[in-house]
Amino acid sequence: MAEYKPQEIEAKWQQRWAEARVFETEADPSKPKYYVLEMLPYPSGTMHMGHMRNYAIGDVVARVKRMRGFNVLHPMGWDAFGLPAENAAIKNNTHPRVWTNNNIAEFQKTLRRFGFSYDWRREISTCEPEYYRWNQWFFLRMLEKGLAYRKKSRVNWCPKCCTVLANEQVVNGGYCWRHEDTLVETRELEQWFLKTTAYSDQLVDELKELEGSWPERVIAMQRNWIGRSQGARVKFNVCDVAGVPPIEIFTTRIDTIYGATAIILAPTHPLVAKLLEGSSIRSGAEAQLAQMRQTSVKTEDLATAEKVGVFTGRHALNPFSGERIPIWVGNFVLMEYGTGAIMAVPAHDARDFEFCQKYHLPIRVVVQPVNGTPLDEKSLKESFGDYGVSFHSGIFSGLPSEEAIQKMVAFAEQGGFGRGEIVFRLRDWGISRQRYWGTPIPVVYCPEHGMQPVPDSDLPVLLPPNPKLTGEGESPLASTPEFVNTTCPKCGGPARRETDTMDTFVDSSWYFYRYCDPHNDKVPFDRAKVSYWFPIDQYIGGITHAILHLLYSRFWCKVMRDLGLVTHNEPIARLFTQGMVQKGGVAMSKSRGNVVGAIEMAEKYGADTGRIYTLFAAPPEKDLEWSEESIEGSWRFLNRVFRLVDKHAPAIRDAKNWNFDAASMNDKERDLIRLTYQTMLRVTQDFEKRWHFNSAIAQVMELTNEIYLAEPLENGVRPEIRKEVLQILTLLLAPMTPHIAEEMWEMLGNKDGLWKASWPVLAEQQLEMAKDDEIDMPVQVNGRVRATIQVAAGLGESEVVAKAKADPGVVRHIEGKQIVKVIFVPNKLLNLVVK
RNA sequence: GCCCGGGUGGCGGAAUGGCAGACGCUGAGGACUUAAAAUCCUCCGGGGAUUUUUCCUCAUGUGGGUUCGACUCCCACCCCGGGCACCA
Numbered sequence A: 001m002a003e004y005k006p007q008e009i010e011a012k013w014q015q016r017w018a019e020a021r022v023f024e025t026e027a028d029p030s031k032p033k034y035y036v037l038e039m040l041p042y043p044s045g046t047m048h049m050g051h052m053r054n055y056a057i058g059d060v061v062a063r064v065k066r067m068r069g070f071n072v073l074h075p076m077g078w079d080a081f082g083l084p085a086e087n088a089a090i091k092n093n094t095h096p097r098v099w100t101n102n103n104i105a106e107f108q109k110t111l112r113r114f115g116f117s118y119d120w121r122r123e124i125s126t127c128e129p130e131y132y133r134w135n136q137w138f139f140l141r142m143l144e145k146g147l148a149y150r151k152k153s154r155v156n157w158c159p160k161c162c163t164v165l166a167n168e169q170v171v172n173g174g175y176c177w178r179h180e181d182t183l184v185e186t187r188e189l190e191q192w193f194l195k196t197t198a199y200s201d202q203l204v205d206e207l208k209e210l211e212g213s214w215p216e217r218v219i220a221m222q223r224n225w226i227g228r229s230q231g232a233r234v235k236f237n238v239c240d241v242a243g244v245p246p247i248e249i250f251t252t253r254i255d256t257i258y259g260a261t262a263i264i265l266a267p268t269h270p271l272v273a274k275l276l277e278g279s280s281i282r283s284g285a286e287a288q289l290a291q292m293r294q295t296s297v298k299t300e301d302l303a304t305a306e307k308v309g310v311f312t313g314r315h316a317l318n319p320f321s322g323e324r325i326p327i328w329v330g331n332f333v334l335m336e337y338g339t340g341a342i343m344a345v346p347a348h349d350a351r352d353f354e355f356c357q358k359y360h361l362p363i364r365v366v367v368q369p370v371n372g373t374p375l376d377e378k379s380l381k382e383s384f385g386d387y388g389v390s391f392h393s394g395i396f397s398g399l400p401s402e403e404a405i406q407k408m409v410a411f412a413e414q415g416g417f418g419r420g421e422i423v424f425r426l427r428d429w430g431i432s433r434q435r436y437w438g439t440p441i442p443v444v445y446c447p448e449h450g451m452q453p454v455p456d457s458d459l460p461v462l463l464p465p466n467p468k469l470t471g472e473g474e475s476p477l478a479s480t481p482e483f484v485n486t487t488c489p490k491c492g493g494p495a496r497r498e499t500d501t502m503d504t505f506v507d508s509s510w511y512f513y514r515y516c517d518p519h520n521d522k523v524p525f526d527r528a529k530v531s532y533w534f535p536i537d538q539y540i541g542g543i544t545h546a547i548l549h550l551l552y553s554r555f556w557c558k559v560m561r562d563l564g565l566v567t568h569n570e571p572i573a574r575l576f577t578q579g580m581v582q583k584g585g586v587a588m589s590k591s592r593g594n595v596v597g598a599i600e601m602a603e604k605y606g607a608d609t610g611r612i613y614t615l616f617a618a619p620p621e622k623d624l625e626w627s628e629e630s631i632e633g634s635w636r637f638l639n640r641v642f643r644l645v646d647k648h649a650p651a652i653r654d655a656k657n658w659n660f661d662a663a664s665m666n667d668k669e670r671d672l673i674r675l676t677y678q679t680m681l682r683v684t685q686d687f688e689k690r691w692h693f694n695s696a697i698a699q700v701m702e703l704t705n706e707i708y709l710a711e712p713l714e715n716g717v718r719p720e721i722r723k724e725v726l727q728i729l730t731l732l733l734a735p736m737t738p739h740i741a742e743e744m745w746e747m748l749g750n751k752d753g754l755w756k757a758s759w760p761v762l763a764e765q766q767l768e769m770a771k772d773d774e775i776d777m778p779v780q781v782n783g784r785v786r787a788t789i790q791v792a793a794g795l796g797e798s799e800v801v802a803k804a805k806a807d808p809g810v811v812r813h814i815e816g817k818q819i820v821k822v823i824f825v826p827n828k829l830l831n832l833v834v835k
Numbered sequence B: 001g002c003c004c005g006g007g008u009g010g011c012g013g014a015a016u017g018g019c020a021g022a023c024g025c026u027g028a029g030g031a032c033u034u035a036a037a038a039u040c041c042u043c044c045g046g047g048g049a050u051u052u053u054u055c056c057u058c059a060u061g062u063g064g065g066u067u068c069g070a071c072u073c074c075c076a077c078c079c080c081g082g083g084c085a086c087c088a
Helices: A006-020 A049-067 A083-092 A096-113 A129-144 A196-210 A216-226 A254-259 A272-276 A282-293 A299-304 A350-358 A401-415 A527-533 A548-562 A598-605 A607-616 A628-652 A667-690 A693-710 A719-733 A738-747 A764-770 A797-805 A808-814
Strands: A033-038 A071-073 A148-158 A163-165 A185-194 A229-238 A247-251 A262-265 A309-317 A324-330 A341-344 A418-423 A443-446 A450-453 A485-487 A494-497 A538-542 A575-578 A581-583 A774-781 A784-792 A819-825 A829-834
Touching: A006 A598, A006 A607, A006 A738, A033 A049, A033 A527, A049 A071, A049 A538, A049 A575, A049 A581, A049 A598, A049 A607, A049 A667, A083 A096, A096 A598, A129 A148, A129 A450, A129 A548, A196 A216, A196 A548, A216 A548, A229 A254, A229 A401, A247 A254, A247 A262, A247 A341, A254 A401, A262 A309, A262 A350, A272 A282, A272 A309, A282 A309, A282 A324, A341 A350, A401 A418, A598 A607, A598 A628, A607 A628, A607 A693, A607 A738, A628 A693, A628 A719, A628 A738, A667 A693, A667 A719, A667 A764, A693 A719, A719 A738, A774 A808, A784 A797, A784 A808, A797 A808, A797 A819, A797 A829, A808 A829
Parallel strands: A033 A071, A033 A538, A262 A324, A538 A575, A774 A829
Antiparallel strands: A148 A163, A148 A185, A229 A247, A229 A309, A229 A418, A262 A341, A309 A324, A443 A450, A443 A494, A485 A494, A774 A784, A819 A829
């Protein structure tokens, strides 16, 4: 009698897999491919069961696909740049590389301990020059195409540290993380941007390719984020002052323009100063304006902040009505969206309503609801924002809103004072970080020739090995002279390097291409290899990355396509977002102190138990509450299966593989084989169609329970049939608990490793016998189950009805009544409708 | 405010419009054992009737609807979780 010793078994098989290079793959156009990928981890601290669940799901998919004959690419790597490493280095006075590499070693050890089927030869770490040089290479290509540019932009600034802070370093609603008494300020700095907005339309339109294979809500979040809206620009001429150009406003509701009772500009709108020149109320207004511009860093506050406005003393002319309306400045108008100026239509916009009420501006109804009582501007309690019928709108009165919009846009275009326009919420991607631990941006500044790109031949621009990391003052690279001082690629004269580094989302926007060709030192990747493996067949990760990571990855793909590097529009064919692992109702995290360490679990129960538990405890898309009691159940189950195989192995090890023969089976054998085949079919469905790993496991548990109840099997079940049953059971478990499965496979007498085995399939005859030949059919009377009768499979309606009518449980409910209808679902159910 | 999810026993959860609660956890009882652990077996939503067997009835957030039949589909509402948000 052997005992289940996961520590020994798992080490043994991991070594065999490594020796046989089971998980190493190469592009091979003669084989069908499958690229399954889990989002690459940021290596911080230790790996917990929340991480593990993600990889367990991916590994089941990878192993099932391998067993089904696919050439599977399943790689792993490290998102190794980033702020935490730099912070840790400042705190502990070490180098970010040391901290990062220690964590990587820890993470890698953990993943290996769990036996995930990665091709480790393809491992990449984004902080290595072999990787980040290609970030720089792509940046230069984008610079050439005008997709990378510099502009002034706001950053968080701590006046005590004298340095730029990331959003996550701004704490407690606007204070510095290191000086909790110091309010963070905003400063304008020149920053690098990538022109994501050049692809706004494609990023929305090509979401269509993902419908049905990405979670609906992720698509919705992306669509929302890009925020395309159809509207119009309209020019309002300014009265009373010479030399002020017309004010352009943006609106999605041009049909409400007759109800505009003011123009409102963003506080930072460039025309504000000109309007105030010589205005009678200039001095008072300017103080208020200065305060408005000093907006809080926190955008959450904005939504709830009270609306504040200042009248400029000027007026503009409504090009539709010719009416003179006042020009205001309002704190709720954003310079970054549309044209930075709006028309206020209080009757039909909630924000305008609030503003105009406060400042006693007139309210005018110009759209009436289609049904219901007409609106009256004197008694209006809230704005009416829906479409309806135009009202008091000159020649457009009486038109439905949709039609009014069309006609009024056309009218504005003819008159030369407006045009239809689409605007996006999406902004360009700011990639500048005033940090050390990131990819240096490869440009230099020459006093003679200005900004110059670093030539490809000089890549990579390496990070200096020994920066001064203090968290204060200038950015680390700027205070490292040996890095900053360089020569101009054009004239050879002295020049300064750019000292910003790139956002780490750059690293993760294209890493999955590099996996296809991780060691190429000529180009980012070989096109043929990528065109074999791409698109990613299945990407698995947390919902937290639903917007930015995936949006930037999609953007990057489109840029690469336009550079001629790839031919597809979308990099990720299918996306799956798994739920979080929680403890005490909240996600596991080091800061909350509720992590369950993955290595600890592997030491206590073994990797297989840890894997199967995270798969069993909840469906993969849902959050999972960790329970130390429940994992014991998974441990018991694996022991139960192991004992079963161990008990029978000696007697069946040398039995021949069974040649299916329906006729020779006795009842006990038939029941056992049938249940085995049925289980197999259900598990296959759960894996392939539904991703219900929890119910797949439940099926296998049920089969195991039934085998136990049929013990002793040796009474009446031939060795070859016992072998068939136990082998299928083993194969079904293999993708989820690969180590114990290999061990049992060997115990059952197989010379070749299970890794060479295929997923079981049934021949026609076997499928036929897997069907039940006798069915427990529920019989309903008026939709309520009153009896269950045993009928032969395929029995016809009249025979079943006859049998049902003879059942005492049915008789009781139909006696003295008339059967008015019979619902018969063959092999399923009978329902008698009586009166 | 808008957009997604979700609401089923003591708990995690299962159920293509067809026997609600599979499977697991917890709990109870029994077997084995000197004993314990481990293991194996049985029971385990509420109420009622019945000595037993068994039968009836209520029950999937609430209220309606469609249907022979609804956890499942439709309408309205309540609660919980998440995302977005002065985006004109």
